[in-house]
Amino acid sequence: MPLAAKKGKKKAATKTPKKSAKKPRERIVRAGEAPEPEDDSLAALRAAAAGCRRCPLWKPATQTVFGEGPEDARVLVVGEQPGDAEDLSGRPFVGPAGKLFDRALEELGLDRSRFYVTNAVKHFKFERRGKFRMHRSPDPSERAACRIWLDRELETIRPDVVVCLGAIAAKAVFGGKFRLMEDRGLWRKLADGTRAFATVHPSYVLRQRDDDSRHEAYANFVDDLSLLKRIRLTRK
Numbered sequence: 001m002p003l004a005a006k007k008g009k010k011k012a013a014t015k016t017p018k019k020s021a022k023k024p025r026e027r028i029v030r031a032g033e034a035p036e037p038e039d040d041s042l043a044a045l046r047a048a049a050a051g052c053r054r055c056p057l058w059k060p061a062t063q064t065v066f067g068e069g070p071e072d073a074r075v076l077v078v079g080e081q082p083g084d085a086e087d088l089s090g091r092p093f094v095g096p097a098g099k100l101f102d103r104a105l106e107e108l109g110l111d112r113s114r115f116y117v118t119n120a121v122k123h124f125k126f127e128r129r130g131k132f133r134m135h136r137s138p139d140p141s142e143r144a145a146c147r148i149w150l151d152r153e154l155e156t157i158r159p160d161v162v163v164c165l166g167a168i169a170a171k172a173v174f175g176g177k178f179r180l181m182e183d184r185g186l187w188r189k190l191a192d193g194t195r196a197f198a199t200v201h202p203s204y205v206l207r208q209r210d211d212d213s214r215h216e217a218y219a220n221f222v223d224d225l226s227l228l229k230r231i232r233l234t235r236k
Helices: 042-049 084-089 096-107 140-157 167-174 202-206 211-230
Strands: 075-079 115-119 126-129 132-135 161-165 195-199
Touching: 042 140, 075 140, 075 167, 084 096, 084 132, 096 202, 096 211, 115 140, 140 167, 161 167, 161 211, 167 195, 195 211, 202 211
Parallel strands: 075 115, 075 161, 161 195
Antiparallel strands: 126 132
16 A cells, blocks of 8 residues: 655745835925925924025034924014024023023013023024134024024914014014114014014123123113013913
8 A cells, every 4th residue: 555645845824024104205405495394383393494404504503493482472582593502402592691681581570481582593603713612693694594484483473572682683573774772672563563672682781891881781681671571471
């Protein structure tokens, strides 16, 4: 009796690997361009600004320094540009000028955490002198390139009051003919009805050469900011 034929081994079923979902291809941001925000939120605006290449200031800077504060803030404060401490931390007004600004608000009994604080230019422009990075004023083309971010912050926050600290901020809001030292501390109305005023940047106070000049400049700075004491800081 012939031996029974050996049964052939069954081939193991091979599983077809599942194709992973394709990730959306990230758009390469070229020089002179900026990403578009994914939606109308402040978070999306901040994320888009982080990839801004609209002017060359992003190259030497550590990072974009976007605004911070409540999205429903009634008061929006605009400074000029980040400094060294802001560039390293990624937060506006945390260096010496920011500390002086905080001191002035505290003396007036105002809570900075209720304000949205930003800058007209979002990258730190500087030149190196040894180990130090010295502030340089952004030129008109750099200010113009960064203007879209301030405009969108204003559109998103929709503040009742705008405070400009320094000439660069004031000209970004009021126009190039604005004269800071002549028109500081005076209420104005913007085209959309928003009330606004300008004063010096706190770094102006710090740059005064002697104690008497610094004391006078600081007192005038606080006096200008006292206009905010008449503002209700929370929305109804």
